[in-house]
Amino acid sequence: MKLYTYFRSSAAYRVRIALNLKGVPFESIPVNLLKSEHRDAAYSAVNPQMRVPSLDIGDATLIQSGAILEYLDEVYPEPPLLPMGPVNRAKVRAVANIIGCDIHPLNNSGSIGYLKNKLGLDQAIADEWYAHWVREGFDAIEALIEPGPYAFGSRITLADIYLVPQVFNARRFKIPLDSYPKIAAVDAACAEHRAFRDAAPENQPDAA
16 A cells, blocks of 8 residues: 655545555555645656545555545444444544535645745735634634543544644644643644554654
């Protein structure tokens, strides 16, 4: 199994966490977004959307982190990424969707690059754009998180897999987290788990 990844991509980060949690061995194939390697013909043949991650499972290549995570949970059911019961599952999916649908699409490198390079916005305005959407999402997530140590109790779920990479990005862009003690506590709890540590951007082969 090959994972096309970039060390700072939060979408690829999610998939690395899930692969580690489920004990699925994989080979990392770095795709340097800063050098536009994702736009090379060789990579567009792998992923027509020209984004990371892509997961080569041998007889197919899967794209989009959400679809990949669902595939992994179906094929490798232990440990499950969703809790028991439809209401509990909906709660976990809601937090994952706040990040995957509301925060991340507005804040990924492509969106920020378009604001700066095509629309001519300066860095300060782009940074405020980024911070605004993080705060909007984190305000809701802080209210939705349940007693821990993880986002929804004693077991890691999809909510944690989405949340930790977004917290990494928030810290990278110097967004204060003082107003989000529950989010910070979840991030700290996950940092104690090897699956999260091994998936962290600084521990990737392309981070050097």
